[in-house]
Amino acid sequence: MAKRNQRQHKESSGLWEVVDVRILLSLIAGLLLAAGLTWGLNYVTAPTTLPLQAIEIEGDFRQVEARQIQSVLFEVELGGLFSVDVEQVRQLTEAIAWVEKVSVTRKWPDTLRLNVHEHHAVAHWGEKALMNDKGGIFVAPQQSHPAGLPHFNGPEGQQHAVLTVFGKMNQLLAPVGLQVSALSMDARRAWRVSLDNGMELLLGRAERERQLLRFVHVYPKVLSEKAQRIRRVDLRYTNGFAVEWKSARVGEAQYAVGETAYV
16 A cells, blocks of 8 residues: 555656646746747837838829928938838828828838828818818918818808708709809808809708798899899798898889798
């Protein structure tokens, strides 16, 4: 019995020795792997590894000049292909006036590629800003503003609504040959519309489309011949509208359809 116990003890001790060696080898292998990964990471992210030799700038440029982007890149420590801070490059480039968004990618083995998208301005917003075709608001030097853009105004956060209504109104006005030159939404969501013939329309919040259709219906029959003398048409009536003349004549205070509406 004693000999059997001694043999079992020796076998048990041998098993633990094998397990201890395996654990030790696993730990050593893990440490070596971690050290290798750390060295590799430090190597590839070092500025001297794969130093950048070229920068490609792509985009359909109309307002932005390549030299503007190049001057921004001088502020960045470019270094190597993997050490360059692409997020910093993106943020600095998007801070340039007229730049809407930029994608920055690494191109093996030594090139940084920038794909630059400009704002496409569709309107003035307020006194100093511009609106792009997605309803985004941006600021650019006054001298760079394109000529002939319509003017928009509205409460904060309502620029998409104003842009959408602008498109619908122009569609409704197209049959009578008119276009919107300025559009403003007030705090109560009522609308003031300036037309390219110098006339102004006042529309309510709830039924602006029906009110504008009423105007389109009567304009060629009643108002077109006198359009140059009309200052404003108030369409915020249930069944009619009121006309304000630039210089009113006797007996020419208003036109109405259905219900009488006085200026």
